[in-house]
Amino acid sequence: MDLVVCIDGPGGSGKGTISRFVAEKLGWHILDSGALYRVLAIAAIHHGVELDNEAAITLLAAHLDVQFTFEQDKGSRVILEGEDVSEQLRTEETGTAASKVAALPDVRQALLKRQQAFLQEPGLVADGRDMGTKVFPNAGLKIFLTASAVERAGRRHKQLKDMGNSVSIATLSKAIEERDERDRRRSTSPLIMADDAIEIDTTSLGIREVVEKVMILVEQRFPESCSLS
Numbered sequence: 001m002d003l004v005v006c007i008d009g010p011g012g013s014g015k016g017t018i019s020r021f022v023a024e025k026l027g028w029h030i031l032d033s034g035a036l037y038r039v040l041a042i043a044a045i046h047h048g049v050e051l052d053n054e055a056a057i058t059l060l061a062a063h064l065d066v067q068f069t070f071e072q073d074k075g076s077r078v079i080l081e082g083e084d085v086s087e088q089l090r091t092e093e094t095g096t097a098a099s100k101v102a103a104l105p106d107v108r109q110a111l112l113k114r115q116q117a118f119l120q121e122p123g124l125v126a127d128g129r130d131m132g133t134k135v136f137p138n139a140g141l142k143i144f145l146t147a148s149a150v151e152r153a154g155r156r157h158k159q160l161k162d163m164g165n166s167v168s169i170a171t172l173s174k175a176i177e178e179r180d181e182r183d184r185r186r187s188t189s190p191l192i193m194a195d196d197a198i199e200i201d202t203t204s205l206g207i208r209e210v211v212e213k214v215m216i217l218v219e220q221r222f223p224e225s226c227s228l229s
């Protein structure tokens, strides 16, 4: 059993926020796998590569020059080929582009080992779509977060607004729905709950309540890690 907590689910289900809190409580590493697909999509756009050009994007994925850094005044930053792409990373357009490159099987294979390399002592919280089904099948705990479509669109809208991006809820709902459909229907590692995952519907739950639920499961599965933290 690997010391990994997988937190999978559709966009806006709260994976990113919950993963950060759980990783902080445990003092474990964190993998935001969506950020890798997002940064790859930005790299493809920067290099003028069509988002369905599997061979070219696979090559980009294999040589992706990205750094995840932290700056005191600005917080977490993502540096692609020396350029700070942190703002572009979080837009819904980038999310849609990421979902397109993520549908290409060879691209997923090219990013697999890079994701698995995030598993280091003392443990890892991994956020994504296929963490429990494909990237960390032996994870000690697999969570699948869900929330109603309306709630997820509302959360994304608030998130984008807080970052200064104004986009209508209607446009956002449509984009999220299309993205989820693409993520669910792709042939390789589709967005699907692992057989051994535990589902938590977060529609009417606050962040703290979800974190508490996850931490109870973490304590059951990893009692030794929790007694140390």
Ligand code: DC
Pocket (backbone or CB within 6 Å): 011, 033, 034, 035, 037, 038, 095, 096, 098, 099, 102, 103, 127, 128, 129, 130, 131, 179, 183
């Ligand atoms: O979690 P996110 O919104 O940052 O993810 C962006 C897209 O990347 C998502 O629509 C599908 C893809 N993705 C994926 O296919 N597999 C992952 N493990 C994470 C993200």
